[in-house]
Every structure is written in C-alpha cells, then in structure tokens.
Amino acid sequence: MTRKQPNILFLMADQMTASALPFYGHPLVKTPNLSRLAEEGVVFDSAYCNSPLCAPSRFTLMAGQLPSRIGAYDNAADFAADIPTYAHYLRDAGYLTALSGKMHFCGPDQLHGFEERLTTDIYPADFGWFVDWENFDERPSYYHNMSSVTQAGPCARSNQLDFDDEVTFRAKRFLYDFARNGEQRPFCLTVSLTHPHDPYTIPQEYWDRYDHDAIDMPRVPYSRELMDPHSKRLRHVYQLDEDTLSDAQIRNARHAYYGAISYVDDQIGAVLKVLEETGLDQDTIIVFSGDHGDMLGERGLWYKMSWFEDSARVPMIVHAPGRFTPGRVRESVSTMDLLPTFAEFAHDGIAPEYAAPLDGRSLLPHLTGNGGHDEVIGEYLGEGAIAPLLMIRRGRYKFVHSAPDPDQLFDLEADPLELRNLAEEPAYLDLCKQFRDEVASRWDYVRLHAEVIASQRRRKLVSRALMKGRVTPWDHQPTFDASTQYMRNTIDLDDLERRARFPAASVE
Known part of the structure; x- marks a missing residue:
C-alpha cells in the first residue's frame, strides 16, 4: 500500500559554513534546535554546494542541474521560467508549495513553481549585479568590500533582521493556517533565512551569548605563500590589502557571525515549535x-566564491526519525541532490519521470543505508573569476581547475585544511592527469567560457537599458487580502472565531 505523501519542511540558512556548527565539531557555537535535529536525524558530513555564490547555488539546488546547463552563472543570471524546479515537481505531484524568504530569483518569473510566496526577496530580481570578466579591473559598487568586517559588532536593528523576522512570522502563520483550514494536500514549505550572511552584525542579546575573548581566530591565517591566483583576485574584488584588517576586527566579525548562527537557530526553533503545536511534525520530513x-x-579570505572547504561545504540534515534511522553519512553529496530526493519523498521512494536531465x-x-554516490561536481562562474573554475570532489580528493591558473589537488583526509597542493608534486602527476582528462570529457571549456562572456554582455546591455526611463521592477510583491483577515462583518463572529481557533474548542 502506498504511504500518504509526507509534508516537507525545507529550512535554509544563507552563508552558513558547516565548520562553525557544533554537530560538525565546533566547540563554541550554540545551536540547541539544530543540534536536536542533528541528533535525531541523518547528518551529512561532506555536503557541498555546486557553485559557491548565492543565486547560482540556489538555482542549481532548485533545478537539480549544474549552473552551465541552466545558465546560472552569477548573482544576476536569468533563471528561466521553463526550467523545472523541485517546486514544480512537488506541485505536479499534488503538493501545496510555498516559499517564505530568500531564493534570489533573477528575472520576471518570481515563483518558479511555488504556489504561494509569502514574502518578497531581500535581493534585487533584475540584472544589475551582472559580472564582467572582460573588464575585471573595473570594480562594480555592489561587490563585497571589507566594511562588513571593519564595522562588525552589535546592533539594535539591521536590514537582514527586518527580513528574517518577517520570514519566520510568515512561515509560522502558514503552518497555523494549514493546520486549521482543512487543506487536504501535503505541503512543501521552504523557509529561507538570510543570516548568518554578512554584514556581521547582530543584536546585543546574541552577541552576549558568547565570551568575546573565547572567540577562536582563523585556523589558517593569511600568508602570501597561500595565495593562489584566484585567492589573490578575490582579495582584489573585496578590496582587502595586507594592512586592511586588525585581529580585533577579525574577532569581532567572527563573534557576530556566531551570534547570527544562534539567531538562525532561534528562528528555526520558533518554526519547529509551531510544527509540533499543530501536530504536523508527525508526518513531516524536515531538511x-x-x-x-x-x-x-x-x-x-572572506565570504564565499572559492572551492576551499569553508566556502563550499554546507550543513545538511534530514530529520524523519520514523522513516530514517539517525546517523551520519561520510560520502560527499551536494545540494543539487535535493531535487531528486524531494521528488522521491513525494512518490513513495520511486523516481518520477523527469522533464529535463538531472545532474543531481x-x-x-x-x-x-543502501549505499549511495560519493561525488560532487562544481562550477564557479561568478565574480572574482576570469574563467570557469571547475571542481571535482570524489573520495578523499578535491580537484580544482581553471585554465588561466595552476591546478589544485587536495587530499582532504590527510590535509583537511588544504595546505598542501598535491598538483605540484611528482607522485601525483598521474592522478592529476586523470582529473584533467575528466574535466576535458565533462566540459567543452572553451565553449563554456564563451557562453558565460556572451551572457554577461547581454545582461549588461539589458540592465543598462531597463534602468532608463520608466523602470518596471521584477521584484516579487506579496499581496494579502485584509478583507478576510481578523474580524469582518462579512463573516459571523462565532464562525470566524471557530475557524481561527486551533485546536478547535470542545463542544459540551
């Protein structure tokens, strides 16, 4: 007999590095709610994004396809409306699909399969954040700079707090409404917070959860010897010179980042509390x-945009104790694998017929516990690069290739901090050649490079043109029908109160 389709609650945090979380070994950071999910769920110890930048990573996650296949090059890439996402597949399978929070959709389609979008996005939907590899030295004003670090510290309010507080509120209301409105379809609710993404500032309450003097400093501090060409370009992009930062500023930024992780944990805890209060937790898979x-x-280095572990590796938990035995997975997987996973959740463990080829x-x-793959393929095609930066993670090795630069090969079991580039050592020449041959067979590198440049040129022109004269924004505008909220004379008072109360009052 086919089991009832489970609800899916997909929780996302922006720019959260796995190494800063206690269930991956960090000794200071406090996340009681996430830690409980980890203890009761399946934790992936080697999960990665497929492109270490916000929009490309999210488009790839939603589509289950690599950036080069869907044109997800950078933070101003058009996410085409005809690309099937997990929201499309689940909606087609009978789910109510809803999004509360950030997904960084660029282009006119701001839904991409979601039936309901409960908030706007924190980032713009137009092409204004285009990347221009042909004019690398002309630095756009929207690029990261070091103000997020130099100005790190406590705050009373911020742009991101305004956004994430709304994300949490709308997600909680969705769950309450779902429980009391008699909806028969299962739901897939995506709750996507922007913290702990920089700027590194957080209210005093969260700052005070940590002893400032105990904040750990980088395990691998800056040195000229570590600066590969891409790392040098990243420091140029965000205007970081050797004398830009003091140790005090670095510690402040890390302190605020840890506080922001605790803030995320509190927001997730608030959503989970509603899930439990409504009884929806009994048939909901939490990811x-x-x-x-x-x-x-x-x-x-700061922020992301590279294939080093702290930039590319992400936390991943699947929590469904009644379905999956708690434990840990050592093999390398990626967020691109979530679409086929969600689709199989919806189809009783059987893959549906996909409308487009999947890379996940x-x-x-x-x-x-029935095996599984141990491989991640990655493509970085955004700011700070001057040509495609490709990555293969398989077994104990990570290989990074970009045509203008020397290759990088790391043995992550023997060298988790990536201090020894084996591509420079004679004993690994054969292994490097195998990886290079694989790159040549997987990608038409010259063609990919040309396609990225062509896309940048198009979007540069479109962005410039659309900002002249009357501007028609693409940003999502959430709408709420206030005529059906709270007390209205179109609804009998007793009936309204009965519908709104959960659980329903007992009748004697």
Missing part, C-alpha cells in the same frame, strides 16, 4: 541545509 559557506578570514542524484540510498 536543513545552506547555500554555501563563509571563509571567515581563513587563509585571508537522490539521497535516499544514503538515508536508508
């Missing part, structure tokens, strides 16, 4: 992940 990490000063692979074998 938690990030879109990419944050270097937090490691190797002298289901995580169900890992969740059920």
